Amino acid sequence: VVANNNLVYHQTRYADGNWSGFQLIRGVNADTMAARGIAIAGTPDGAAQILAIGDNGLVYHKARYANGTWSEFQLLAGVGWDTMQASQVSITGMADGSAQVLAIGDNGLVYHEARYASGEWSGFQPITGVDALTMRATQIAIAATPDGAAQILAIAPNDLVYHKARYANGTWSNFQLVPGAAGANTFAANTI
Template sequence: MTSYRSSRMLATALTTLVAAPMLAVALPAVSAHAESQTVASIARNEVGGTCSDYNCQYPGAWCAEFTRWVWNKAGANTSGISAAAVSIYQYGKNKGTLHSTPQVGDAVLYDRDGSLNDGDADHVNIVVAVSGDDIQTVGGNESGGVRFRSWFNWKTNSSPVGAGRALAFVGPAGLAETPTAPVSKAGDLFHATRLVDGSWEGFAPLNGFGGAAFFNASQESIAATPDGSTQTLATGNDGKLYHTARYADRSWTGWAPLAGYDGAADFAAKDQAITGMGNGDAHVMAIGNDSKIYENTRFKNGTWAGWTPVGAWQAKKIATAGLPDGSTQTLIVGNDGNLYHATRSVEGTWTGWNAV
């Protein structure tokens, strides 16, 4: 987890503010700006980015620089925003967009002290969805990069990155847009978490690829890995395979297309499956558009082994499961409609397909 001590030190060094009254009683309840789906779309599209992508000057504390970059790309007036998170608070006061309830496109300011009276802020990120008191955010300098955070109650929960409570919301000034809420359609992917006590968190849409609000897919599969993350594989409506990971801290890597076989740019598949392995890797099986069977591995460090064909067999459907000894068991429905099974050893060798 990235430390935010540098954010606090930077804010204090770069910004001098007149002490403000407690936000809980001082801020208006209604925003001075309309919801910005444009800001949300841009922010979602940057999930997975790093400091260098935004020409940030302070690699240890660049959350405000990321927010400024997103707002600027959306066409907002960002004058007055520095690399200090608390400069966004002053910006909101000056522009008349400081308020106490969230809207899409807002910057949300966090502080461990429970007040911005000391003239600093520990963190800032961008609100990309609102449902009652629950929000979704995208922020820079979170776990080393730009991360998406799924639903959390901003009134009762601390920041998803441990940077204190949400104390204020600031809208971007100068945007000329007519807000249009994205509409889900059949095939869009949603995610929910079943907690240890048996209760469920509500379903939320998974971010789309390339800035889309939703990810529309013809098929998806999911697997858990020992570090507490989940690995999701999906076949987009373009027929290509995409992957995203949800870490234990609830952040997402964002969708990325899988590179193709033998130098191809993409991998298109008729069917696919993924399983978590005891060593932290995730093993992927897929049926290519040539109906042949391929395997791939996502290592626990986030890199990929690349596709390898598994013999010359062809199949219609595929499923796979990892075992504690490091082997995998795979089932296919062959082109003859029959069910076949094969085992992949820890060393990577296959037994060959046998009819079930």
């Protein structure tokens, strides 16, 4: 979590229902990590993959391994530049040990990147939008499915919710409007 003091804390809930208690997460060359946003996903090997948007707006990754040890935070590269700046991030762990990442860049565009099970990264790329080469969004979310696909939701600047799938073979569906309640053709939202 990012607490009210803007510092990042971690806690484990054990299988027996007990909790470890919140502990500060070590930052980049510091004892603490200040952040604007955070996302976490588990992988089948028992690790957790963490994304943080630092207080400088840059995107960082850190892993918590199954044995309880941590990697250091590492900056993620942007598209054609050394660092990725974002206003929001989302991550999901896949059955093959990889992770799929979404970010809304500081330009409002949605970007995707894969972290392979080997620890290598694919590099951020913009994803196609609704009848456009890029997708703008104010909110994003991503979730894995057992067949190796990832399901994506995005709230566009018009406040409508859209869905897109990334299939296990790496191809994508087109963004489609998510139907609303009581038979409505669209659904407006402000948070996913």
